Every structure is written in structure tokens, then in C-alpha cells.
Amino acid sequence: MKINKETIIIGGIPNPIGGVTTFLSRLIKAYSQYVVMLLDLYPSEDKRIPKNFSGHYKLAKNKIIAVFLVFLAQLKYRNKDFFFNFSSGNSLAFFIFLPKMNNEWSLMLHHGHLSSKLPRFITKIILMKFDRIYALNQRQEEFYRRFKSDLNIIQETSYVPATLVDIENVEKEVLLDKINEGYKILVGSGFPRPLYQHHLLIDLVTRNQNLFLFLFLYGEGELKDELLKLNHPRIVVFFDKDEDIFNFYLSKSNLYLRPTLEDSFGIACADAVEFGIPVIASNVCKRYSGVHTYELNSDQEFYELSKKFL
Template structure:
């Protein structure tokens, strides 16, 4: 197996890209270098990762380190991870020097507007493999590349089981919820309309005997509205800034995970929930991890409550289950 250098970022708070990259550093032995392009004080480099970690206070110096790495002789693979095509513009001036380049763009929708043509030119000229995580991404990449250079694969790499005894605060909150309510439900994501946290909170007006942990990270246009709605309900708790271990402990201790996104690339927490033995209800906006119960994106809270009741009753005769996606690995990419 060839040696791999990963380019991306693991800033706090922990989101989907950060979670994916942290797990790749732990699970993939081929990774020898990680170039963190997002400077910041809060970093959570996995202790299990034994390779080189490069992150300078000035982003320019990290890019210069990457340039020096590319100029070094040797057959290596460079795996670039960004959110949107706009980030690709800086790659136009970097030399490949015989290296194999792999690209993952983690945003569910890759429409880049006026920059689409330039981004496509860079992809066509530089990338040996691009990874499409959903049908929308596959369609977008197909504008620039032959099908042979596009691999369909998810951004899912399995987590380690959380230490429930270590995350005492999470265990306490779970115990308090279970003392007063029947079922514990979890949703997560940025506080924006795409994640539809408001629908999850409104669901709890119907499911008054259940409790919702609404886990958000970062800032977004819906943050103040989510805070007001959560504070007005006894059976909703807003959780901000949980690290990966805390969120995993909360997810493992719940009865259901909701993923109600309007757009999504995959949804790492969907796979985590299922691997933790927790049922998951997710919108059908992309291919989901095998075992997820799929619902339409325009579902209302009453229809959603009906589906949730069927999941709890394990009566899924009328519910569509996801057919699954391939988990991420360099071996599967032929690296």
C-alpha cells in the first residue's frame, strides 16, 4: 500500500468533515502526513495517530510545507478534503510532481456558480480520482470527468466505542431524561435551515412523553430561533459544542437518531447510530447507511411522529430502508 498524505482540517467544534478526518487518521495505517489547513487554537488530534501533523499559525506556511512535500521525490498519494469547489482554486498553482491526487468535497451540493468552470478545469487537470458521496455529486463531477475517474463511496469510517463511564456529564443527562420520559431522541448538525432542527423540536409537541437532545455545532441563521424554541419546551435540551466522544456517548445511550436534512452528502452520525444499535430515521436526500429508515424530505411533524412510533414498535412493513453505501477505505480505492 502506498503512503498517503491527507490535506484538510480538524477545527473545533466537531462537524462531519472533522469527524471523518480524525477517524481516517486512526483507522487508515497508510496515512503518514496530515496537513491541517485550518489554523486555530482548538485542535483535537487523535492520540492514536502516529504520523506527522503539520499545522502552522499562518496558513500560508502550511501550504508552503505541502509544496515542499510535493516537490520531494517518491511515489505518494495526496488526499484533499474540502467542503466546496471554491477551495480548489488554490490547487491550480500546485505541482503534482508525479503524485496521485484524490479529492473529496464534503458538501452535499457542489453547485459553485460562476466558479464552476474553473473548478472543473482544475479537477480535470489535477485529480486522478474524485469521490462522489451522493447522486448530486456524481452528476456534478460527470460534467468534467469520465466515469472511470469517479468513485462512489461514503465518508464513513467506523468510530471507536465511546467510554460511557468517562463521559459522566452525558451519562447524568441521559439518566435524568430517562427518569421522566419514555424514549430519548437525538438530532444533530449546524443551526441552519438545511438541518431542520425546528421540525425535530416541533415533533416533541406531539411526543410529549419522549425527550429530545438537539446537538448543534457552530453558528447559523437558525441559532436564536432554535434556542428560543428549545427553552420553551420541557422535553427538549439544546447541547452545544459536544466533542466526538461526548456525542457518541449520547447517541449510544439514545433510542432514536433523527437526520432530517434537506441536503446531505451522507450523514456520518447515521452510520454511527446503526453501528451502536440505535435506530435511525433519515430523509432520502442521498444514499444512507444500510439499515436507516428513510422518509421524504417534505414530511411534516405528524407524519414523522407516525413513523417514529412505528420504529419504536418495530413495525416497519410500510417503511423504506436504505440499501446502504460503501464505507471509506484507501484499499477500496486501490491505493
């Protein structure tokens, strides 16, 4: 994904950490000279604005205020590109009362499997507002074309390469200790929700005494309390750690595991490959070149494939 003209980005940056915010944070770092304004829709008291970003930053307290701010931005930044980033198809409700002016609109929804509770004719009207729609996989494109076959849909990746930096000694001490003790290091990540199937990683470590797992959790989910209270001698669970810390651990690991039931791409999978780390992921979507995939719901294949790299 590249930007080559002045753009207003609507989405968010960490915190919280997730697919949308990580993608946009990296995109802004890479093309800060073109980002005129960032309208952040993800409230947090700990925002990590890229140091090289010199554009206008505005944090919206809620979606109603955000609609009003986008309206004002269109008046101020005429004939500029507006790049909207949301997670799911239900986010299209944001555009019901938002008029389009003399600007170009682009849309990227980051959830791998899209659906919408909006009436079909309303969804169609909303999608027709966009000059271009970025589809992250074939299923997304099929979702959009169900509403109108001649939409300008561009197959695109939500991947912007990570920058690997050193971290403070206190943050990496436990990792280096486990490496020195001779453990094979596993890394997992995601929201504390069932679709991430963190239990498969826990089972894998329990079965193999030479493995140590660092599990990075972000955001809210029904398994948050259970996973944070996990008492396992060879598992450390982190919550809402900075991306630089996660990438450092990822770069020092022996294997990254992503057995998700749904996915759009898996940024961490691509990062691991670029760091030279083996990756095993479910085949629920098109994965980054070099990722080793297994058949979804085949737990046995997941375990067998993992052993090949350990």
C-alpha cells in the same frame, strides 16, 4: 474508505466537528500507520489529535498559507499520495495556483449537492489534476462528469465506524436521569442552519409529552443564538460536544432523527444503525443500510414514521 499506502492528508480534525473533520479523525485512527502528514485547514484552539497518530501535524492559519505548505510537502514527500478533503465545490479554488508534482492526487468533497462558482474551463482544468476522485453519491458523480466525462471517479462512502467509549459521569448524568424518569430519548445533531430542519424535532417533542430531546449543535449558523437560548422543559441543547459524548448519548437513545434538506451521507445515521438505534432520515441522498427514510418535505410522513418507533 481504506488507506493502504503512505498518504499525506489535507483537510482537518475536530474541532470544529463536522462531516470532514469527523471522517478524517476516524480515518487517521484506523490507518495511522499510513498517514505520513496531516495538514489541518480548520483553525481552532482545541484540536483533538488522535492519540495513535505519529505522523507530522501542521495547522495552516489560512488557505494561502495552506497552498504554500502543500507545495513544500510535495517537494518533501515525492511519489506519495496526497488526499484532499473539502466540503463544497467552491473549495476547488484552492487548486488554482497549486502546481502538481510527482505525486498522486485524490479528492473527496463532502457536501451532498455540489456546485461551483468558478468558470467552467477552470473547474475542468482543476479536476484533471486528480488521479482519482471519490464521489459520495450519484449527484456528485454527475457534477464531476459535466466537466469531463472520462475522469477517474470512484463511488466511495465517507463512513468509518465509530468507537464507542465510556464518558465521565458529569457528562452523562442528565441523560441517565431522563432515562430513569421514563422518557423516550431522541437525539438530533448538525449545524444551526435551516437546512437541518431542527424545528421538526422541536415540534415532535412539543406534541408528545413522553419525549425528551438532546440536540447537539456544531459550528456556526444563523440559528445558533436562537437554538442555544431555546427554553423548553424537555429539550437540552449542547454545543460543540466531543464526539465520544455524542456517540454515548446516541447509543442510549430510542431514536435518531436527521430531517436534512441536503446531505451527502450522514455519518451519525450509520453510527446509530451500528449501535442498534432506529434512525429516521430524509431521502435526499443514499442512506446507510437500515436507515428508515421519508419523502423530503413531507413533514406529516416524518411525524407518522417517528411515532412508529416511539
